[in-house]
Amino acid sequence: MNTQELTLNLQAYVDGELDAAQRAEVEKCLAKDADARTLVTGLRQLSEILKQGEPVAKVSDTREFYWSQIQRRIQAQEKAQPRSTESVSTALSWLRWLVPAVGVAVVAVVVTLQHTAGSAAPAQKGLVENKGQTEAGSTVFRSESEGVTIHWLN
Amino acid sequence: MSTSLKHDYAAAPDEELVRWSQQGEAEAFEELVHRHRDKTYARALMMLRNEDEANDVSQEAWVKAWQRINQFQGESSFATWMTRIVINLCLDQLRKQKRARVDSIEEMEEESGGVERQLPVTVTNPTEGLEKDELRRRIDEAMGKLTDAHRAVLVMHEFEGMEYKEIAKKVGISIGTVMSRLFYARRRLATLLHGLKRERSE
Numbered sequence: 001m002n003t004q005e006l007t008l009n010l011q012a013y014v015d016g017e018l019d020a021a022q023r024a025e026v027e028k029c030l031a032k033d034a035d036a037r038t039l040v041t042g043l044r045q046l047s048e049i050l051k052q053g054e055p056v057a058k059v060s061d062t063r064e065f066y067w068s069q070i071q072r073r074i075q076a077q078e079k080a081q082p083r084s085t086e087s088v089s090t091a092l093s094w095l096r097w098l099v100p101a102v103g104v105a106v107v108a109v110v111v112t113l114q115h116t117a118g119s120a121a122p123a124q125k126g127l128v129e130n131k132g133q134t135e136a137g138s139t140v141f142r143s144e145s146e147g148v149t150i151h152w153l154n
Numbered sequence: 155m156s157t158s159l160k161h162d163y164a165a166a167p168d169e170e171l172v173r174w175s176q177q178g179e180a181e182a183f184e185e186l187v188h189r190h191r192d193k194t195y196a197r198a199l200m201m202l203r204n205e206d207e208a209n210d211v212s213q214e215a216w217v218k219a220w221q222r223i224n225q226f227q228g229e230s231s232f233a234t235w236m237t238r239i240v241i242n243l244c245l246d247q248l249r250k251q252k253r254a255r256v257d258s259i260e261e262m263e264e265e266s267g268g269v270e271r272q273l274p275v276t277v278t279n280p281t282e283g284l285e286k287d288e289l290r291r292r293i294d295e296a297m298g299k300l301t302d303a304h305r306a307v308l309v310m311h312e313f314e315g316m317e318y319k320e321i322a323k324k325v326g327i328s329i330g331t332v333m334s335r336l337f338y339a340r341r342r343l344a345t346l347l348h349g350l351k352r353e354r355s356e
Contacts, residue, residue: 008333011340015311017318046344050312053289055297057196059209066191066213067184073217081221 010036014043168232175223183223187216190233194240200309201244203298211247215240237314245324248302296346304339311336 006029012018013026030036059066161174163185174182194215199208218239226235284292297305306325310316318336322329 008330008337011333011337012318015318015336042344043340046340046347047312049289049347050293050343053284053286053293054313055196055200055290055294056192057199057208058192059195059212063188067187070187070213070216070220071180073213074220077217077221 006036007039010039011043014040014047169228172223172226172228172232175220176226183220186219186232186236190236191216193233194236197237197309197313198240198244200294200297200313201241201302201306202247203302203305207247211243212240215243218243234314241310241314242324245306248306292347293343296343299346300339300342304335304342307332307335308339308343 009018009022009026010030013023018026030040061069159181160179161170161182163171163174163181166174166182166185168186168189171182171186175186191212195208195212198212198215199205202208202211215236219236222239226232230238297308300308307321310321310324311318316324318329318332322332325332327335
C-alpha cells in the first residue's frame with residue numbers, strides 16, 4: 001500500500017467504509033505507525049467540530065409570504081404538468097390487471113388469426129372464381145363465409 | 155389545492171402531515187414547508203454560496219416535493235427526503251453553471267497525487283473555546299473557500315451522512331475521486347481552521 005492509498009484507507013476507516021478484513025489491515029498499520037494515528041485522530045476531530053458547528057441559515061421571508069411564493073410556483077407547474085396522485089404502490093397495483101389483460105389480448109389475437117386463416121381459403125377461392133371479371137375491367141372479391149362482396153373497378 | 159382546515163396541523167407529527175399531503179391537503183404541506191424551510195434553504199446556501207440561488211433552488215425543491223409526495227414511502231425521515239431533493243437540485247445547478255470545473259487547479263493537484271503530501275490533518279482542536287455562533291460562522295467562512303466540487307462532497311458526507319457510493323452516484327464520479335475530494339476538502343478546512351487558532355492566539 002503506498003502513502004496515498006494508506007491515507008485514503010485511513011479516511012475510509014474513520015468514515016466506516018471498510019469491511020472487516022480491510023479494517024483489520026488498517027488497525028495493524030495504526031498499531032505501528034504514529035503518523036497514521038495522528039491522521040485518524042485529526043479526521044475524527046474535524047468531523048466532531050463540523051457536527052458541533054454546522055452552519056445554519058434562516059429564510060428571511062415571513063411564513064405567509066414564503067408559502068405564497070411556493071403556492072404560485074406549484075399552481076404554475078400544475079397548469080403545465082398535473083401532480084401525480086398515484087403512489088408507487090398504486091402505480092404498481094395496475095400490474096395486477098396487466099397480466100390477465102395481456103392473457104385476454106393473446107387469446108383474442110390467436111382466435112382472430114385462426115379465423116383469418118379459416119376465411120382466407122374461401123376468400124382466395126372467391127377471387128379465383130371471379131377472375132374472369134377482371135378482364136372485363138373490374139375484380140370482384142367474394143367471401144362466402146363472411147358474406148362480403150367487394151368490387152374493384154380498374 | 156384545498157383551503158378548509160381539517161386537522162390541527164401545527165400539533166401533528168411529520169408522518170401525519172405527509173399522509174395528509176398525499177391526500178392533497180395543502181395546509182398539511184404548508185406546515186411541512188414551515189417546519190423544514192430553514193434547513194432546506196441552509197443546505198442549498200451551503201452548496202451554492204449564493205442567497206438568491208439558494209432561495210430559488212430551495213423553493214423549487216418544495217414544488218418538486220409537493221409533486222412527488224406520493225412517492226415518499228417513509229424509508230427515511232421527511233427531512234432527509236427533502237434534503238436529498240434540494241441536494242439533487244443544487245448539483246444540477248452546479249452542473250448547469252459548470253462551476254464544478256472552474257478554479258480546478260486544486261482539483262488537478264489533488265487528482266495528480268497531492269494527497270500524500272498533506273499529512274497530518276490537525277493535532278489540536280483549533281476551535282476550542284469558541285461560542286457556537288462564532289464556530290458556525292468560522293466553519294461557514296472556511297467552507298466558502300473550498301471549490302464547489304470539494305464542498306459538495308464534504309456537505310454530502312459530513313452533514314448528510316451519505317456513503318461514498320451514494321455520493322459517487324449522485325455526482326457522477328468514481329468512489330476513488332469521492333475519497334480524494336473528501337480528503338482534500340477536509341485537509342483544506344483543517345488548515346483554514348488551524349489558521350484561525352493562530353490568528354486568535356496572536
